[in-house]
Amino acid sequence: MNKPLEEEYVLKKLREFKSKDLSYFSGRILGSMCSEPHPLSKKVFMDFIETNLGDPGLFEGTAEIEEETIKIIASLLSLDNPYGNIVTGGSEANIMAMRSARNHHIKTNNIKHPYTEPFELILPKSAHFSFKKASDILGLKLIEVNLDNEYRIDIESVKKNINKNTIAIVGVAGTTELGMIDPIKELSQIAIDENIYLHVDAAFGGFSIPFLKYIGYNLPNFDFSNEGVSSITIDPHKMGLTPIPTGCIIYREKKYIDLINVDTPYLTVKKQSTIVxxxxxxxxxxxxxxxxxxxxxxYSEIAKSCMINSNFLADALIKEGFNLITKPQLNIVSFNHPKIETEELAKAIEEKSWKVSISSCPKAIRIVMMPHIKHVHIMNFMRDLREIKSGI
Ligand SMILES: Cc1ncc(COP(=O)(O)O)c(C=O)c1O
Incomplete structure (x- = not known):
């Protein structure tokens, strides 16, 4: 470790590191679910930087803010009496939900010797990799079921895979790779019929679907108005424009939080449910x-402009002979070219200084149309794609 250095020197060195980062403002980041936080959210974040909700008795005002925030988000999801937390992101929220589901299964089935039989989790092949972490941490066997032609969870495959070891079903509202919305209404009915915990991962879609529906977009209902839904993940740090790390887990009933509370004897409150x-x-x-x-x-304006940009890009790609994987349901556009391998196309795009990602199921170039991507960036991107195509 060094001797103390001048502040000016420390800041200068850090600026040098940061100069190697990409900025959202460049419009070059095309494959991320994060975006430039709103200036107000950055300011407020700094104003509350020292507050610790791990010990909420010391920060009663901030604890009240969390409670109100959960209530407001839950009202967007058709739930009046919510329980939940603002957490670090979608992964923590999903892992919390899976803890609740496993413990609920143990309790309701009066299982005396857990893990003598496997705990099985039914989820679509399109589910986020955070469920693999949940599986590893909680000892869950993942039953990844098929997708239908529109890359949504296949309901018949779900039904076929339910058995006495099923601890939960997961549906996704805004899949990571394609932005598709699973048929939550149908999953909800199965959850009710079979008395199984249903978790909806709306980490990405949660901050756009309710607002798009509000302005008339015809999107399926994924929220707590489906009686079988037990919990929902919804991330402010994706389409909600807040700084990282900001995730959120909402539960329909208090019992699900009680099931994951641990004692915290030396703190100002005596129970804690979050992973962190x-x-x-x-x-x-x-x-x-x-x-x-x-x-x-x-928020409706933001969601709408991302959809307008997504549809504009989708149309432009079709005109230029690219194949869309599916018509965008949310603000993700995935495509290929009939004459270029996906990796090769991605490499050519990267050589022109764009950062795209490749989806795995199916393999395709994936553009997440976040608020930092403007019309002019799409025009420039299409110009570069035309150049790449003419070089084939
Ligand atoms: C659907 C979905 N769920 C969960 C996550 C994990 O969120 P985080 O990276 O905030 O932990 C993501 C991240 O992209 C996601 O797309």
Whole structure:
């Protein structure tokens, strides 16, 4: 470790590191679910930077902000009496939900010797890899079921795979690779009929589907109005424009949180359910600020402009002879070219200084049309794609 250095020197060195990063403002980041946080959310985040909701008795005001934030987000998801937390992101939220589901299964089935039989989790092949982490941590056997022609979970495959060891079913509202919305209504009916926990992962879609529906987009209902839904993951740090790390888990009933609470004897509150202990109050404050400042209208505008840009790109790609994997349901556009391998196409795009990602199922170039991507960036991207195509 070095001797103390001048502040000016430290800051200069850090600026040098940062100069190697890409900025969202460049419009070059085309494959990320994160975006430039709104200036207000950054300011509020800094104002609450020292608050710790791991010990909420010390920060009662900030704890109240979290409670209100959960209520506001839940109201977007058709739930009046929510329980939940602002957490670090979709992964933590999903892992919490899986803890609740496993413990609920153990309790309701009065299982005396857990793990003598496998705990099985039914989820679509399109589910996010955070469920692999949940599987590893919680000892869950993942039953990855097929997708239908539109890359949504296949309902018959779900039904076929249910057995006495099934701890939960997962549906996704806005899949990571293609932005598709699983048929949550049908999953909900299965969950009710079979008395199984249903978790909806709306980490990506949660901050756009309700707003798009509000302005008239015809999208399926994925929220708590489906009686079988037990919990929902919804991430402010994706389409909610808050700083990283800001995720959110909402439960329909208190019993699901009680099932994952552990005793915290030396803290100001005696129970804790989150995976993380010391926990940013700044994330709650920034989310509260954005919800109040943007309102339904503000978020609807953002979601709408991302959809307009997605559809514009999709149409432009078709005109240029590229194949869309599917018509965008949310703001993700995935495509290939009939004459170029996906990896080769990705390499050529990267050589022109764009950052895209490749989806795996099916293999394709994946563009996540986040708010930092503007019309002019799409025009420039299409110009480069035309050049790549003419070189084939
Ligand atoms: C559908 C879905 N769920 C969960 C996650 C994990 O979220 P995080 O990276 O915030 O942990 C992602 C991330 O892309 C996602 O797309």
């Amino acid at each position: 202990g010391t926990r940013l109050g700044a994330a709650s404050a920034a989310t509260w600020a954005m919800l109040k400042y943007m309102g339904k209208e503000g």
